[in-house]
Amino acid sequence: MEIKKNVNYRDEFVIGERWQVFEGDVNVSSMSVNTKDSRYMGNYIKTGLIGGIGTPVEYRRRSYVRKMFEEIMLEVPERGWAVSMLHPFSFPYYRKFGYERISDHLVLEFPMQTLDFVPRCPDFVPVNTEKQQLDCCRIYEKFAEDKNIMFRRVGKDSFPIDPGSGKKYYIYYVSGEPIAFAQTQVENYYSINRMISVNLNLHEFGFVSVKGLFALLGFLRMYEGQLESVKIHNAAMAPQLEMNLRYYNHTKYTVYPDIAARITDFPLMMQGRRWPDDSGSFAIRCIDPQLPSLDGVWQVEYSDGKCETRKLDCGREADLTLPVTGLTQLLYGYYEFTPENIVYLPGAELKNPRSDLFRVFRKMENGLFEHF
Template sequence: MLVKKMKEDKYKEAIQLSEYAFQYKVPLDEIEKRIERMKKNHILYGILEDDVLVAKLHLLPFEIHLGEQKWKMGGIAGVATYPEYRRKGYVKELLTHSLHVMKEEGYTVSMLHPFSIPFYRKYGWEVLSNRLKCTFTKSDLVMLPTDTNTGKIKRYRDVSDFTDLSTVYDQYASTFSGMLVRSKDWWEQITEGLHAAIYYEDIVPTGYLLYSIKDSKMEVEEFVALDKGARNGLWNFICQHDSMVNTLEIITNERDPLIYSLVNPNIKMEVSPYFMTRIVNVEAFIKQYKFNKSRESVKIKITDTFAPWNEQTFLIGEEKSSNHSEEMEMTINTFSSLTFGYKRPRELYEAGFITGKKEQIEKLEDLIPIQQTYFYDFF
């Protein structure tokens, strides 16, 4: 077997490979911290030639929110090969191996950030969510009405207690499919170097910002509000920086009500696909997934070249009779997309990604809950 689980003595080589492949440099005083994080959170798989690490993949054990449910998720990161060892099938070996490992260890789904969407689509991953980047000028910073009697903002340069941030985030994340379940260690990692502002309604946290300010530019990495009061209060806090900033950027989801509520919503907006997901084990996924209650059932034939255990026909819904002669066919990509909620069955059928009769598609529409996908994190 080419792929092996790497021991800690190869972690520094893994960092060097990432530096070369992704064209960045880890400061010398940061290397030990990176290695400690890898010891704690990463499982490193690699391919060696002459005892040199020439290709690698990091598997990160996570959980995600899928609505109110929490799912075990295998995060794929740091996939890299030195150029002189490319086109030998090493990445294919690493990804295929990781799928087998995740199935055996009970990971129902997997996610990754792609350097190339077409590349990872070949292996069964599909787009999970889009990101919306909004760019504002100073003239756009017009305050909104808010109740100043009960709402207040607390600003933090360095966050040491993540309880209030986590309380807001968990409620927000449970309204989406795909959001990461964040540990204290993860909070420490993602807030490093950022300011935080938390909005309180009386003493209850109902929203927060994670942001930075540099060279007259404010970048809001996370704008999370649970209601109108928090949304307007956080926006007004941003507007109070109008003497300090010329440009504001906010990363948020496409359905966030913030932009619509502004005095002038005519701003620069850029939507781009972000993370990808794939179902690792369809049978286990179907058992856990909360389909809508329906008196109908459908048969779905799945194609999954790199996880052959998924290449079956699955019955979804309450079986009314044993006569299910009609079935739909789709790839694991399509099944992942529609069950997470990135695309609806009708959309995928009209685009040619599902084959079958239209009446079967309508039954599937009834079975799949309407969900919004989103993902804020990066790994």
């Protein structure tokens, strides 16, 4: 068996590879390995993305995928990843490699008429120039600043003039300043002698103020008469949007477990966090048999908005012990953890209910428009 690694793409922020397992001349399994910058508490951290995993049915159950994951874990230190992410077809399967759920996909569907609480906004314009594309980048960067996972987007190609499949970006300005954008798609079909409405699809959006959010909702109303319903394809990272909808019983909420991740470098994750100005300290033991560099007890001391992290001797007692799966959910704030509920996490052992870590790790907004 041989694993061949083919680098197929590289630029300032993205490194792309295709890994293929060969038995002789036969490609029996493969996956993609990419590196991107993703948001974490207002900063960017280097993120390993795993995708495109596939093995023909006649070659399955031979541990080819496991061997690729074992190989990639050996390369984590030199790649400088703080975290690795993937879209799992099975959460239990990838949990074996330390990956756990950190983000969901929230789809919202509602009748167009339920937006009657906001005035129509006719002032969005199609994104047709390079300046407008770059202005979309500006909105997105501000919108994504406090939303974990959102990928870095730079340059006009991040917001193409023609995204394809009938999609189109629109942008909204106030006194020359860009404050909201939307990527919409009309979905309907022809029947007998007219077009029948299916959905106004909102695939991507961004806003930098309350005015921008209400302008966005008002822009959706401009499709009234043409389309009868709205489908927002993912609002998980923007509870501000959901909290402003009014007709709860008329809205369909569908949650899909979406992204799984595993911490790969604890100090890098701590460097990426925002820290309070007051002082505190805590110790966490991570259990990770697949990544020795992460396994062990970590001491964190913080003050004046900064932190210091160091690894302690294995015999030292920790405030909290977690497997890497639980540590990942803690660091990404998937739940609102308290001393009372964290003990229910599989493998958790709490020694110090008064630990400062409960002041630091809070529930956070996680989400991503793209599929990688």
